[in-house]
Amino acid sequence: MTSKRLIPILIALFVFCGLTACGQNVSDQPDETPKAPAKANDPKQLREDIGEMLLVGFRGTTVDDKSTIVRDIRDYHVGSIILFEYDAPTGTHHRNIESPSQLQQLCSDLQKYAGGNLLIGVDQEGGNVTRLRAKDGFPTTLSAQAAAEAGDKAVEENVNTIATELNKAGINLNFAPCVDVNVNPKCPAIGRLGRSFSSDPDQVVHFARAWIALQRKQGVISCLKHFPGHGSAKGDTHAGLVDVTNTWQEEELLPYRELIASDEVDMVMVAHVVNKQFGDNLPASLSPIVVTEKLRNELGFKGVVVTDDLAMGAITKQYGFEEALKMAILAGCDLLCISNNGSSYDPQMVPRAVEAIYQFVQNGILSADDIHASAQRIRALKATLK
Numbered sequence: 001m002t003s004k005r006l007i008p009i010l011i012a013l014f015v016f017c018g019l020t021a022c023g024q025n026v027s028d029q030p031d032e033t034p035k036a037p038a039k040a041n042d043p044k045q046l047r048e049d050i051g052e053m054l055l056v057g058f059r060g061t062t063v064d065d066k067s068t069i070v071r072d073i074r075d076y077h078v079g080s081i082i083l084f085e086y087d088a089p090t091g092t093h094h095r096n097i098e099s100p101s102q103l104q105q106l107c108s109d110l111q112k113y114a115g116g117n118l119l120i121g122v123d124q125e126g127g128n129v130t131r132l133r134a135k136d137g138f139p140t141t142l143s144a145q146a147a148a149e150a151g152d153k154a155v156e157e158n159v160n161t162i163a164t165e166l167n168k169a170g171i172n173l174n175f176a177p178c179v180d181v182n183v184n185p186k187c188p189a190i191g192r193l194g195r196s197f198s199s200d201p202d203q204v205v206h207f208a209r210a211w212i213a214l215q216r217k218q219g220v221i222s223c224l225k226h227f228p229g230h231g232s233a234k235g236d237t238h239a240g241l242v243d244v245t246n247t248w249q250e251e252e253l254l255p256y257r258e259l260i261a262s263d264e265v266d267m268v269m270v271a272h273v274v275n276k277q278f279g280d281n282l283p284a285s286l287s288p289i290v291v292t293e294k295l296r297n298e299l300g301f302k303g304v305v306v307t308d309d310l311a312m313g314a315i316t317k318q319y320g321f322e323e324a325l326k327m328a329i330l331a332g333c334d335l336l337c338i339s340n341n342g343s344s345y346d347p348q349m350v351p352r353a354v355e356a357i358y359q360f361v362q363n364g365i366l367s368a369d370d371i372h373a374s375a376q377r378i379r380a381l382k383a384t385l386k
Contacts, residue, residue, distance in 0.1 A: 049375035051077025057339035107170030121173035143194035180231035226271035272314035311342030
């Protein structure tokens with residue numbers, strides 16, 4: 001073949017190889033066209049998702065356009081509120097709750113500013129853990145222990161009283177029932193306050209099941225606490241670090257195991273106790289082993305995981321504010337409780353939290369997809385109320 005005839009053939013082969021990548025189909029090649037960012041990575045969406053993950057406390061029995069909490073809802077997309085009767089930093093009463101009519105108006109106004117999309121929660125267990133107090137005009141309630149000792153009917157009446165009052169006030173989330181097994185009746189945070197139904201985990205399951213069902217009838221979400229078990233503790237995580245390694249028992253998981261298996265659990269609160277039996281020395285709320293491996297993977301919980309209050313001494317005395325937020329998210333928690341009701345009050349706590357989490361994502365420390373997944377779990381839970 002002459003060189004003149006060879007040149008056109010070589011040109012044709014060159015063009016053909018260029019088009020087909022030397023034997024590969026063009027459609028198999030990587031698409032170099034710039035892709036639109038994933039929804040979770042969109043800055044606006046990311047900030048909205050971060051706000052959805054915050055469970056926030058504030059001061060005030062009324063709110064208006066100038067209130068800090070209204071700013072936080074409007075500008076930082078806060079999706080959940082926690083109310084208190086007592087203000088710990090000042091040692092004074094009526095932080096958010098002073099009467100039935102006032103509370104109803106407060107909840108109504110908060111929902112108005114949030115477009116009706118807030119979770120508004122309290123700790124209304126009854127007995128010693130009561131935010132809606134009888135002396136402020138609310139019904140008298142029994143502790144979990146007292147009601148359980150009186151029997152099924154007493155528990156039913158007690159929960160109906162609590163759930164009806166919460167519904168009437170506009171509160172749609174109760175951080176109850178407490179399903180800690182009463183392993184140590186002298187536990188300062190549980191047994192001594194009558195917060196446990198029983199030392200028998202089967203009885204705890206029985207009464208917790210009734211509690212969940214009765215609150216659901218009133219449109220109130222239940223939250224089981226304090227995972228993986230606080231009932232054997234010798235200390236109180238409000239004051240500082242509590243290690244239950246040598247006292248915790250496997251039976252303390254039974255209420256969670258059984259209620260999760262029967263799909264009765266919407267939310268679980270993770271405690272700040274340290275339990276080295278699980279393989280690390282972190283507070284449970286900051287531990288991937290406890291939250292992700294144990295609660296999510298082993299027990300199969302697919303709902304919302306909320307931290308115990310990150311303003312408690314067990315956290316604040318060991319970790320910085322931003323560090324605790326980061327660790328809780330890395331552990332697998334969805335809802336971050338920042339009550340602003342610890343040793344001090346910071347009106348800029350929400351902006352600080354949102355910016356810190358946003359920067360952790362920008363720096364590759366946290367995943368925008370994980371943030372989005374947590375926010376979606378919370379939104380799905382809210383949708384059950386509608």
